[in-house]
Structures are given as C-alpha cells and as structure tokens.
Amino acid sequence: MACQYCNLKNNELIVYESDRFIAMLSDNPVTAGHILLFPKHHYTIFEQVPDDEVSELFVIANDLSVKLFEKMKISGTNLLVNNGVAAGQIAPHFMINIIPRKENDGLDFQWPTKPVSDELMLNAIDKLSSGEQVINHDEEPVSQDDSDNENILIEHVNRIP
Numbered sequence: 325m326a327c328q329y330c331n332l333k334n335n336e337l338i339v340y341e342s343d344r345f346i347a348m349l350s351d352n353p354v355t356a357g358h359i360l361l362f363p364k365h366h367y368t369i370f371e372q373v374p375d376d377e378v379s380e381l382f383v384i385a386n387d388l389s390v391k392l393f394e395k396m397k398i399s400g401t402n403l404l405v406n407n408g409v410a411a412g413q414i415a416p417h418f419m420i421n422i423i424p425r426k427e428n429d430g431l432d433f434q435w436p437t438k439p440v441s442d443e444l445m446l447n448a449i450d451k452l453s454s455g456e457q458v459i460n461h462d463e464e465p466v467s468q469d470d471s472d473n474e475n476i477l478i479e480h481v482n483r484i485p
C-alpha cells in the first residue's frame with residue numbers, strides 16, 4: 325500500500341522541508357495551524373527512527389512550536405505522537421502532531437486518572453528500571469519496503485514482552 329506521506333509532491337500544505345524532514349499543515353486539523361512533522365524516510369513507528377533523526381525532529385518541532393507562538397498568537401502547544409494502533413495511530417508513517425492551543429479552545433486533552441494497585445506499580449517499576457536497553461542504538465534502522473509497513477505496525481502492537 326502506498327504511503328501518502330512518502331508520496332507528497334509539491335503539496336501546498338507543506339510549511340517546512342529539509343533533505344530529511346517535512347512539516348505540513350494537517351488536512352484534518354483539530355485547530356488552525358495543526359502541523360504534522362515527520363521524516364521523509366518511511367518509519368512506521370517511533371522505535372524505528374534512528375537517534376539522530378529523533379534529536380533533529382524535536383529541534384524542528386521546537387522551532388515550529390515557537391513559530392506558532394510568534395506568528396499565530398497562540399498560548400500553548402501540544403506535541404503528540406500516536407505510537408501504535410492502541411494509541412490511536414492511523415497513518416502507517418511515524419509523525420509528531422504539533423497542535424496550537426489557546427485558552428478555552430474547546431479541545432480537551434485531559435484524561436481521567438485511575439488508581440493502580442501497589443502490586444502493579446511495583447511491577448512497572450521493576451520492569452522499567454532494570455537498566456536493560458531495549459533499543460540497540462548502534463544498530464542500523466530497520467529497512468522496510470512498503471509492503472511490510474502494515475505488518476511491522478501490527479507486530480509492534482502485538483509484540484509479546
């Protein structure tokens with residue numbers, strides 16, 4: 325399946341482009357100025373993005389956020405990554421949403437908290453603080469062709485710990 329974010333040509337919604345990255349206005353925005361920022365290379369999920377690109381992406385995200393503050397007179401931004409189907413990811417191409425915010429803009433990114441048992445908290449602490457590195461930062465990024473995109477997304481979501 326062709327990925328629409330890998331096949332952008334002279335799109336009028338593009339607001340930033342470098343040799344490695346594109347930022348474009350969302351064609352399905354939640355507020356005016358809602359930006360999608362993503363690598364030109366096709367990565368389905370966050371863990372596939374090499375460290376140097378992650379670093380640069382967040383520098384660019386910060387620049388775009390500042391630009392939104394200065395040019396569009398907003399009073400906040402949300403930076404949001406939907407990583408995996410369970411997290412609401414729809415497009416099979418990793419991206420950062422940069423969402424401009426104003427007071428009383430009607431968006432509600434609050435989510436209700438719920439109590440977690442001491443056992444589950446201790447279990448999470450035990451699993452997450454082991455110091456074990458789960459991403460090999462020296463490894464070459466996973467190469468994929470378009471036909472594997474959906475499979476990798478599904479594998480990630482269904483991965484057994």
Ligand SMILES: [Zn+2]
Nearest residue numbers: 327330366417
């Ligand atoms: Zn893509």
